[in-house]
Amino acid sequence: MKVFILLALSTLMLLEAYRFTDETDRQALLEFKSQVSEGKRDVLSSWNNSFPLCRWKGVRCGRKHKRVTLLDLNGLQLGGVISPSIGNLSFLISLNLSDNSFGGTIPREVGNLFRLEHLDMSLNFLKEGIPVGIYNCSRLAEFSLFSNNLGKGVPSEIGSLRKLVVLDLGQNDLRGKLPASLGNLTSLMEVSFTTNNIEGEIPDDIARLTQMVALQLSANKFSGVFPPSIYNLSSLSFLNIFGCGFSGNLRPDFGHLLPNLEHIYMGGNYFTGAIPITLPIISNLQVLGMEDNNLRGSIPPSFGQVPNLQSLNFRANQLGSRSFGDLDFLGALTNCSQLQVVDVGENWLRGDLPNSIANLSRNLMYLSLQTNFISGSIPHDIGNLISLQSLRLNLNLLTGPLPTSVGKLLGLEELSIHSNRLSGEIPSSIGNITRLVYLYLSNNSFEGTIPLSLGKCSQLLDLQIGYNKLNGTIPQEIMVIRSLTTLSMSHNYLSGSLAKDVGRLQNLVRLSVSANKLSGELPQTLGNCFSMEFMYLQGNLFDGAIPDIKMLVGVKEVDLSNNNLSGSIPGYIANFSSLQYLNLSINNFEGMVPTEGKFQNSTIVLLFGNKNLCGGIKELKLKPCIAVAPLMETNHLSLLKKVVIGVSVGIAFLLLLFIVSLCWFIKRKKNQKTNNSAASTLESFHEKISYGVLQNATDGFSSSNIVGSGSFGTVFKALLPTENKIVAVKVLNMQRRGAMKSFMAECVSLKDIKHRNLVKLLTACASIDFHGNEFRALIYEFMPNGSLDMWLHPEEVEEIRRPSRTLTLLERLNIAIDVASVLDYLHVHCHEPIAHCDLKPSNTLLDDDLTAHVSDFGLARLLLKFDQESFFNQLSSAGVRGTIGYAAPEYGMGGQPSIHGDVYSFGVLLLEMLTGKRPTNELFGDNFTLHS
Known part of the structure; x- marks a missing residue:
């Protein structure tokens, strides 16, 4: 009887197995194909009755029953929707539809695939949540919907999949909270909900997942404290909660509850508080990543007791006490012989760099201490770290030399020590690091020559050594490093020419050698740098024409400004479609400026300071060209000669007539007062004004109209009746010594310059008052909000003129930017550089919108030669006194006017804006100054 029953059961099972034949599978796949769009590739062309089912593309069958067991259509660029007929493939074990463009929903019929072990529908555009039917897949071993666009939350029914081993719902748009039913999946070993919008706390039921090996919850919106339930996962060896948005403190007993944990990833959250001191108790810990949080306090030295530690990452937190002793943990880490990565950059660590870092693991590949407050010097034995591939010590306070032992780091690919206070020469041993790819030494005080051995670093992509004190020539050897994409050597003291071998750098994207002392003609081979996007050669002594580029x-x-280049501007530049900025200013270019292409946009083309350029669009404000070009294009050379001779004779006659007239005029004016020379300067103004008009406009220079006073005169508010316009009138005290020079200096300085942040000089008055005395006045735009000084120190202002509020930080920042813009214009972009020489808050006026306008150019000096080391006073041999507290120290010792003096004054002005204290405040005395 028992045998009969067993046979009956076997028969029933076989009938069940064969109830659906391969014809069922065929029809299911053809139905699936009917709702798929293949584009132009027709990749499913083999899916027809002419081919055996098991030879269709992406189809595999079982050996015993010849039924479809695997369907793999990964990456075939299919579209459309997934047909419910997929549920009829009852022998299917693996279904992979990833990396396509399927839309719609996941059909419920997938739940009929009770043999399914692998399901991957990632990288599609599926919109709905997980179908209820799928919970019937009791034998499902792996479920992956990674990187789709599922829009609903994680359903609680997911807890029915008790055989599930791998659950991957990463990179979708899942919302809501994690269901407590996750705790039913006791066979689960790996789970990922990365990159969704899941929120709330992690349920305590997750502690029941005792087989858990990897948990990834990164890039979500989880909140609350780090869940105690996770601490009980004694088998957990991989924990990734990077970017989830967790907040709250880490539990101090974290290490006690996770003794077997090997990998911890908690980066990109909002964890606060200190690092749990029990974390190092996790003896099996290999990787600890807690970057991008808000952790404070110190890094426990007890991490040195974790024998298997390989990676320690606390980058971008707020660790450190900003006092000495923050780096003690580095010495303790010398016990970790397997250590490969240490990253504690972008924190608040302070103290001297310990020599013990040279004794860290010989396996160390990555060491980053960047962007802290670390002082001291780089250890001499840094070369002991023979496996190091990346060393980042940039943006600290390090001093001293770069040790020669760095040349022992033969595997080093990145050396970043820029923005410190390092000095001495760049060691030639650096050329031994032949695998070097990135070398950042800029913003230090390195001196001497560039080592020739750098030419041996044949894999260099990025070489940045600017803003140092390097001298000598650019080594020829560097010009053979064909891999270079960035070569930056600006702001040094390099001399010589730019080698013609620069044309061999055909991968070069950025070339910056600005602000050096390079000279000679630019090499023609520069045009061979076909990958060039940024070319900065300004501030040198280059001459000759622009090469063929x-x-x-x-x-x-392209910036070629502040050189001695000459010749015409090549017309082909107008056709550079990618060009966004072209600066050819302050050179000796000549001829006609193109008017097409990029030269139609004056906002990207700068040409000032080239006296012999003409034409161009009107916004460039160049002189018009003499229309002789058509004559030169003809072949009538004899006619051209006649025209040239005629023009020459005419010019000679006019010149002779001018000389005779000039001699007669000089003789006539020989005995007149020399101060009448002001008239020539005043000719540049559109309008002159009389003493009588100014007297009436100011009510007889009434004290009620006084709005300010200075060293050489008083400023009145005036209403000009002819224009019904309020102006500011600066009346000079001619009895004061130097007043006439101040008047002339201001006229000469302001007559030809224009800038939105300069007080506009409208006109001037050089006349005689009603008592027969000399009278000089300057008429400016009126600034209704007064001076910056009265806003910074309202307690010193009369109540009637006192500002009603204080300046906000943003307003102060905008004012500082306005003043800085003026200095940049005066020092760099004027036809002749100008030093203001008396920059201070009382000379910074504010209009209706609190936009700053710099005024009072009575002490300004034109600088004949714009050189950073020496300046010549064009107008006067008298030293510049300026104002006590704001004037540069060298002025007090007879130093010549310079842009450096203005920059010093600007620095004091910034300090006063931020502290509210004048440099002459009684708080300061002896060696204690606002500057110090």
Whole structure:
């Protein structure tokens, strides 16, 4: 009887197995194909009755029953929707539809695939949540919907999949909270909900997942404290909660509850508080990543007791007490012989860099201490870290030399020590690091020459050594490093020429050698740098014409300003489609400026300071060209000669007539007062004004109209009746010594310059008052909000003129930017550089919108030669006194006017704006100054 029953059961099972034949599978797949869009590839062309089912593309069958067991259509660029007929493939074990463009929903019929072990529908555009039917897949071993666009939450029915081993719902748009039913999946070993919008706390039921090996919850919106339930996962060896948005403190007993944990990833959250001191108790810990949080306090030295520690990452927190002793943990880490990564950059760590870092693991590959407050010097034995691939010590307070032992780091690919206070020469041993790819030494005080051995670093992509004190020439050896994409050597003291071998750098994207002392002609081979996008050669002594660079069609920014270049501007530059900035100012270019292409946009083309340029669009404000070009294009040379001779004779006659007239005029004016020379300067103004008009406009220079006073005169508010316009009238005290020079200096300085942040000089008055005395006045735009000084120190202002409020930080910042813009214009972009020499808050006026306008150019000096080391006073041999507290110290010792003096005054002005204290405040005395 028992045998009969067993046979009957076997028969029933076989009938069940064969109830659906391969014809069922065929029809199911053809129905699936009917709702799929293949585009132009027709990749499913083999899916027809002419081919055996098991030879269709992406289809595999079982050996015993010849039924479809695997369907793999990964990456075939299919579209459409997934047909419910997929549920009829009852022998299917693996279904992979990833990396396509399926839309719609996941059909409920997938739940009929009770043999399914692998399901991957990632990288599609599926919109709905997980179908209820799928919970019937009791034998499902792996479920992956990674990187779709599922829009609903994680359903509680998911807890029915008790055989599930791998659950991957990453990179979708799942919302809501995690269901407590997750705790039913006791066979689960790996789970990922990365990159969704899941929120709330992690349920305590997750502690029942005792087989858990990997948990990834990154990039969500989880909140609350780090859940105690996770601490009980004694088998957990991989924990990734990067970017979830967790907040709250880490439990101090974290280490006690996770003794077997090997990998911890908690980066990109909002964890606060100190690092749990029990974390290092996790003896099996290998990787600890807690970057991008808000952790405070110190890094426990007890991490040195974790024998298997390989990676320690606390980057971008707020660790450190900003006092000495923050780096003690580095010495303790010397016990970790397997250590490969240490990253504690972007924190508040302070103290001297310990020599013990040279004794860290010989396996160390990555060491980053960047962006802290670390002082001291780089250890001499840094070369002991023979496995190091990346060393980042940049943006600290390090001093001293770069040790020669750095040349022992033969595997180093990145050396970043920029923005410190390092000095001495760059060691030639650096050329031994032949695998070097990135070398950042800029913003230090390195001196001497550039080592020739750098030429051996044949894999260099990025070489930045600007803003140092390097001298000598640019080594020829560097010009053979064909891998270079960035070569930056600006702001040094390099001399010589730019080698013609620069054309061999055909991968070069950025070339910056600005602000050096390079000279000679630019090499013609520069046009061979076909990848060039940024070319900064300004502030040198280059001469000659622009070389043929027509092949640099991808160039975006070109700055050749402040050189001695000459010749015409190549017309092909107008056709550079990618060009965003072209600065050819302050050179000796000549001829006609193109008017097409990029030269139609004056906002990206700068040409001032080239006296012999003409034409161009009107916004460039260049002189018009003499229309002789058509004559030169003809072949009638004899006619051209006649025209030239005629023009020459005419010019000679006019010149002779002018000389005779000039001699007669000089003789006539020989005995007149020399101060009448002011008239020539006043000719540049559109309008002159009489003493009588100014007297009436100011009510007889009434004290009620006084709005300010200075060293050489008084400023009145006036209403000009002819224009019904309020102006500011600066009346000079001619009895004061130097008043006439101040008047002339201001006229000369302001007559030809224009800037939105300069007080506009409208006109001037050089006349005689009603008592027969000399009278000089300057008429400016009126600034209704007074001076910056009265806003910074309202307690010193009369109540009637006192500001009603204080300046906000943003307003102060905008004012500082306005003043800085003026200095940049005066020092760099004027036809002749100008030093203001008396920059201070009382000379910074504010209009209706609190936009700053710099005024009072009575002490200004034109600088004949714009040189950073020496300046010549064009107008007067008298030293510049300026104002006590704001004037640069060298002025008090007879130093010549310079842009450096203005920059010093600007620095004091910034300090006063931020502290509210004048440099002459009684608080300061002896060696205690606002500056110090």
